[in-house]
Amino acid sequence: MSKLTVEDVFKISGVPTHTFVKPSEFSRLMVALRTPGRGVVVEGPSGIGKSTAVTKVLDELEIAKDVVKLSARIPSDVEYIELLPELGGFGTVIVDDFHRLDDKTKAHLADLLKVTADQEDTTRKLVIIGINDAGRALIKSSPDLSNRIDVVKFEIEPDSKIGELVAAGENALNVRISAREHIIEKARGSFYLAQLLCMDACVAEGVIEKPDAERVISTSFAAVQRRVVERQKERFGDTVRAFARGTKFRPSGRAPYLHILKWLSESDSWSISLSEEMRKHPTEKVSVSIVLDQGYLKNLTDKVDISEILHFDPDARILAVENPMLIFYLRNVSWPDFVREVGFTNVDYRQTYDFALSFAGEDRSYAEHLRNALEDNGHTVFYDFAEQHRFLGQDIEAYMGPIYASDSRAVVVVLGDRYGRKRWTLFEASQYKSRIEAGEVIPIWSSAVAPSPYDEMRNRGGLEYDPLGDLLQQATSHADALSKMIAERSDGSSARA
Structure with missing residues (x-):
C-alpha cells in the first residue's frame, strides 16, 4: 500500500480530502442548493473555497453526478452557456468564473434565473460562481432579480477555520509544523494559501510522504515566505511589472498603476473599490482618476496576460485578483526593490x-x-x-x-x-x-x-x-x-x- 503523500494532504489543486474544512457559509449554501427552481449566486475572492464548497455540498446531497459543471474560461463551455436559455429542463448547471462572461451573456442568464424562479421550474437550477459582486452584476442586468435568487457571499475565513485546516493536515501527514501560527496569520483567511504554505514547509524539510514516526517541521516561516515569493516572482513578475508601468511608461511619472497595486496589497480583502481608495489616498487621486475616466485601466486589464491575474469592473470600479497567489506575492514583495525594478524615479512625492x-x-x-x-x-x-x-x-x-x-x-x-x-x-x-x-x-x-x-x-x-x-x-x-x-x-x- 502506497504511503500518503504531502500533495494528497495539502492540496493546491482539486478538491481537498484530508484538509477540507467547512467554510462559514456552508450551511446556508446547502439550503440554497437544495431549494428547487431557485437560482444561486456564490461570490467571493479567488481561492477562498467557493467551488470546493459547492462540490462538497453536492456530494452530501448525493446529486453531484447529475450536475453539469461549466467554466467561462473554456470556449466550448461558453458556447453551451450561451445556449442554456433555449434548453428547457436542463437539470442543475453550475457556471463557474461568471465574471469572465460578456455583458450580453450575463444578461441572458439573469433573464433565465428570473423566468425559472417565476415559473417555479423544478426541472432546472442554475448556480453561478464568480468573484466579488457577481450578484451585483446579475442584478444590474435585471434589477427585479434580487428577490428571486439566493446570493451566498464567501468572505475571508476566520483564523480559527484556517487553524482547523492546518491541524487536519498535520494529523493526516503525522507532522507538527513549527511555523503553523505564522502560516495561519499570513494565509489571511485563504484555505488555498494555507495549503500551499504548509506544503512548502514540509517539502523544504524533506517530508514528502507520511513518516512512520511523527516529524517536527522546523523550517522557519521566513524561509517558506522567501521561497514562495521568489517562485511567484518568476510566475507573475513580468506581468505585474507591465501592469505597474501602464500603457505609457514614464520613469518620472505619477505611477497610478503602481499605486493601485500597492492599495491592493494593503487591502484586507482580495479586491478593492478604487472609488474608496481614492478617497483614502488624496495625493494619488488625480492620477488614478485619469486612468479610470479615460478607460486606460480597463484597456490594460483587458490584455491577455493581465486579465489572467486581475479583473476590473469599470461600472463598480472594483479591481479583484484572479489568482490567489498574486495577492500573497503583492503583500510580501519588497516594495522598494519592486519600485526600482519597475523603473519609477518619483513615487515618494507629496504634491498632487x-x-x-x-x-x-x-x-x-x-x-x-x-x-x-x-x-x-x-x-x-x-x-x-x-x-x-x-x-x-x-x-x-x-x-x-x-x-x-x-x-x-x-x-x-x-x-x-x-x-x-x-x-x-x-x-x-x-x-x-x-x-x-x-x-x-x-x-x-x-x-x-x-x-x-x-x-x-x-x-x-x-x-x-x-x-x-x-x-x-x-x-x-x-x-x-x-x-x-x-x-x-x-x-x-x-x-x-
Whole structure:
C-alpha cells in the first residue's frame, strides 16, 4: 500500500480530502442548493473555497453526478452557456468564473434565473460562481432579480477555520509544523494559501510522504515566505511589472498603476473599490482618476496576460485578483526593490500635480495642447477646465491657491500678451511668487510679447511659443522638455537621498 503523500494532504489543486474544512457559509449554501427552481449566486475572492464548497455540498446531497459543471474560461463551455436559455429542463448547471462572461451573456442568464424562479421550474437550477459582486452584476442586468435568487457571499475565513485546516493536515501527514501560527496569520483567511504554505514547509524539510514516526517541521516561516515569493516572482513578475508601468511608461511619472497595486496589497480583502481608495489616498487621486475616466485601466486589464491575474469592473470600479497567489506575492514583495525594478524615479512625492498651468484665456488653445501633451507623457496636470466640477459652489481662491503655492511640483506660466492683466492670473501669480527663486516656476514666453526691462522673469530660463505657429507641435516639444526637467530633478533628489 502506497504511503500518503504531502500533495494528497495539502492540496493546491482539486478538491481537498484530508484538509477540507467547512467554510462559514456552508450551511446556508446547502439550503440554497437544495431549494428547487431557485437560482444561486456564490461570490467571493479567488481561492477562498467557493467551488470546493459547492462540490462538497453536492456530494452530501448525493446529486453531484447529475450536475453539469461549466467554466467561462473554456470556449466550448461558453458556447453551451450561451445556449442554456433555449434548453428547457436542463437539470442543475453550475457556471463557474461568471465574471469572465460578456455583458450580453450575463444578461441572458439573469433573464433565465428570473423566468425559472417565476415559473417555479423544478426541472432546472442554475448556480453561478464568480468573484466579488457577481450578484451585483446579475442584478444590474435585471434589477427585479434580487428577490428571486439566493446570493451566498464567501468572505475571508476566520483564523480559527484556517487553524482547523492546518491541524487536519498535520494529523493526516503525522507532522507538527513549527511555523503553523505564522502560516495561519499570513494565509489571511485563504484555505488555498494555507495549503500551499504548509506544503512548502514540509517539502523544504524533506517530508514528502507520511513518516512512520511523527516529524517536527522546523523550517522557519521566513524561509517558506522567501521561497514562495521568489517562485511567484518568476510566475507573475513580468506581468505585474507591465501592469505597474501602464500603457505609457514614464520613469518620472505619477505611477497610478503602481499605486493601485500597492492599495491592493494593503487591502484586507482580495479586491478593492478604487472609488474608496481614492478617497483614502488624496495625493494619488488625480492620477488614478485619469486612468479610470479615460478607460486606460480597463484597456490594460483587458490584455491577455493581465486579465489572467486581475479583473476590473469599470461600472463598480472594483479591481479583484484572479489568482490567489498574486495577492500573497503583492503583500510580501519588497516594495522598494519592486519600485526600482519597475523603473519609477518619483513615487515618494507629496504634491498632487506634476504641473499647474497658469495662463490667460487668450492662450487657452496652446495651454490645452500643452496639458494634453504632458498627460500623454504620464504627468498629472492642473488645468482649470478639467477641474471645474470640483470647485462648483466652492471658494475658488481657497481651492486653487494651494495648488499654485505648493501642491504641484512645478508651475508652468504661459506669458501671453494678456497675462497679468486679468484677475485670475494676478491671483495665481501671487500664490506661486515665492517659488520663483527655487526654480519651480517655468515661464513660456509668447513671441507676440516684447521683452521689458521691468519683467522680473526674463532672467529665468524658459521656453517660447509662437501663437501664430503650429500649437500642437510646439506644445509637444515643450512637454518633452518639461518631462526631462522633472525626470532630472527627481534623479537628483534620489541621488542626494
